[in-house]
Amino acid sequence: MKRGTMINLLLVLAVAALAVIPLAIGAGDGKEEPFAGADAQAEPAILEHDPDYEPWFSPLYEPPSGEIESGLFALQAGIGMGVLGYCLGAVRTRRKLARAESGPDAG
């Protein structure tokens, strides 16, 4: 394997490890709702500071279930990664074509 590819692979593995370690060491153990969103945790803290506070506006649209919400999040990630992959592929192809055009000796 080329050295560059190896480094890229290691970067991906490091990111995966950072996500898995909290689960493996049981960081969420003993919590009422392990691994809840940080924003969901902020809401009780707000109400603790100001018990009378009432949200004065509600979302225009709220996904009717957790499944639909996670589906929409997956859609967001999917669109993002799809476009990112397309753009990276396109710049790569553009460079290859430019090299082929300027002849095998160039570049």
Added chain:
Amino acid sequence: MHIAEGFLPPLHAAVWTAAAAPFVVHGVVMLTRQVKNDPESKLLLGASGAFCFALSALKIPSVTGSCSHPTGTGLGAILFKPPIMTVLATITLVFQALLLAHGGFTTLGANAFSMAIAGPWAGYMVYRLSRGAGLLPAVFLGAFVADLVTYCVTSLQLALAFPDPEGGFAGALAKFGGIFAVTQIPLAISEGLLTVLVVRLLRTSAAAELIRLGVTDKKKVAA
């Protein structure tokens, strides 16, 4: 993790919106200029926006036992400077407020100020200051700071709006910081590593674009 809809008092919501608006307008002007003057940079603009869009959707567990998501704003801030990233990140925030009930429109100004303005600017400044240490270390630090500062600002915004009955502003800052900023540290490291990965890929396949954007120069690419 953004401030939820309706969870900032009207006055705070209005002030943050007013503070964020000029940055967004300036960003739109800069973005239009960029596309007009350098149409070939559209692909990397798309990549920067898509990176932010994708990373903002990934909720990742953290050592605090809660979940948060990265911001993906460091890449665009480094490649295209912060004003353009402001626009790209605001688009992501609008999508999440509209379809996912994540963040919100009344809190859009505050969330844009943290994720689309403060994060990219702080990350970009750190990137510039550490650029002498080499491209990739500077990219890592820039992306790390852009991510972390976003959630420090979120904590600050909530502490200003909801001071602790006993500890006051400082007490509230410590509490919200514990919820948002500490959770974010491992995620900011992940974001730094992923941004380095993308810049490494761009360096091999889009070196000409990086040189044109002033991210790197010819000698460095050859070496």
